Amino acid sequence: MFSLHQSPPPLVHPDGEQVIELIPEPFIILDSAHRVVAANQAAADLFSQTRGLLMGQGCQELLFGLSGPCPGDNACPLTLQPGVGKVSEQRIEARNHQGQSRPLKIRLSRMAGDAEGFVGLQLLAENGGQTPKSAGASQVVGRSSAMAKLMHVVERVAPTSATVLLLGESGVGKERIAEHLHRCSERASGPLVVVDCSALGEQLIEAELFGYEKGAFTGADRRKIGLFEAAQGGTLFIDEVGEMPLAMQSKLLRALEASRIRRVGGTDYIDVDARVVAATHRDLGAMVARGEFREDLYYRLAAFPVDIPPLRERREDIVALAEHFLKEAGGAHQLPLSRAVAELLTDYQFPGNVRELKNIISRAAILAGSGSVLPQHIAFQARQQGHRSPAVHGGSDSAYHMEGVPFPRRLRNGLTQERIRAALEACDGHRAEAAQRLGVSERTLYRHLQRLNSPS
Template structure:
């Protein structure tokens, strides 16, 4: 089966057996946490989310049945597999009645263990029926990576609602494109989408821009003006860089969101507003709240639904597609018959960390097209920062790749020998194989 990042808690007071299981399960691609008694296991379940618990029955401080009942009382959805060296129908029945999903006997049959874990995880990792995703290209978004597909599914889920959306992510990741996609896929798509950058103006001008003003409200206000909230009536208001507004503007914006009404500067008359609000920021607003720079009540008003934008370095599969997309755009604009990138140039683009994200990639391709004298962009046309960059570390996905079975078996055997002080007979017993079989595997 295709495994996502699954967290398994192993509970056993036999430390050597825990270590062997840890090596085995990690070799199969799982994250593993060890617990050496029931009380510790219960504390860990309360602190972290686990997809499955593998628990021994015979433990000194708190036995497996009691541990099982306590975990199920806290979170009945966690699948728990019980294991014991004392094969007993009565114990098995009691474990199942107490909520265990299945029952395994020691020494464990590793093939049956893997099959049982896979079966246990099926019901917890079944995907829900998803709505039809929006089209990426329709809204200027390019990419086929898992991160992009997840983003498109999220847009499809959120767009039909009227919920306030907070788009978070580094600068240059495409937050405005997501706001446009949300509006275009909503029932408000035939009404205005008003886009406004909150960081572009000082406090007094920002208030006038958002809420409008009456004639004579301040010096230079020679006529009445509608604000962005009024312009977005019936449609969507996208406030970019919301994390940059002043404390006073935070108060006024909070009131507008809560009361669904505004007052123009210089007027006492209230105006009802009907605009869906989408906000975006490159800042970590939770940290801004903790530091006292952003109002907690406004943060909760904005943070109804959060969409996290993946940085470009987390969707490297999309870099060639994006590069070709920008190449075609700027080739046409500059009337240059560009055919593509050299392999060396594309390799540099793929491995560069892109701190400026998609915007930096777009600028790099535009620059290369402008400087190009031939038909293919090479490293000579790329910025020096890209050419001289150090190749980044291996992706997490590569680091956690599933090992071949022979390598997993080797690690488990060596771990068993280490824990038994090189005693092959005892190691074979704990591994559930004969001494002769162990020697044969060692010789190989």
């Protein structure tokens, strides 16, 4: 690690991003046109954006939320006075896309060597180093182009008052996207309240959303406020809205149109101020055609639809998500994942999406214990349940099991005689080490050796 009070090492994009990730403070590299070419995760958290979204932003957009190229020396928000290896400091009142301001102290340093012409920025929040509540670290993990586009859309609609409908398969992470949308909105200081329609019956949904008065029904021994009231000044996330009964849909529509609700058993209307974000894995358009979902409610909820791609369409995110879940499971000592495990995960189609990946990694962390996560610790749930993964073709001959864990045929065919002999030679004939080098279990290697040594 280097100090900004010393000459920084040569950095060239994209390798520079690997180096600046070692810097704990928010750090960004700009090119000669003052556009972002590299940023560490701390900088992304400071600006409540993904690193993918930061890439290519100019100095004006980065610091003041304004689009367009650098306005030039006389109007540039950065005072680029220092020579190569020199450091200068300045303070500015930064402003994000939502119009919220924040004082920042910026340390600037011109790069030397291969990266000459680039500028490094160390960004320090002036409020004791703490970022605003709305700029907390995002729980959305992913660097794929599909994820970058999704986050760009979410962060553009977040500061508006539009009702958002999140669409995507079960397990894609709709609640995580809703949380990020709330954190990037002007309501970030208010509550985020979640209700899952799939877990409640019609009467319970009404009581949960609107609350009830004492004596409204058997067991109602006190007044209870509903989730619309609990979300006052914040966001109400209605998950699996496609499971809501028709009778309840009309009541929800009235609440959205009038911005007021009436508790069950009550007579007075109560004004509410909650932004609604809904989500479903179902095809609401088809449900409307079948008469299973109100058309007027559909158009009210779908004021701004957002499609969340399934995990199989953003394979670049699989390893990053897996390592994130491994950290959550207390397996930080097991990182990074080996190439064999990474290839195994990216070969799979994940019909259960991110939720399935999290369960697989949690199980693998338990099996690995204090050791490294190995291929034999990965068990794909869809195959265990007897379902055929879309990635596997050709029936039962398409995959084989290593200690009860299915592996793709490609890996089996990849264990050629030459690869096995090369691994054994590199490990001085030690079979356990050779198996680990090949990314298989020792028992699987033994079976392959038997096949190779058996007469034709």
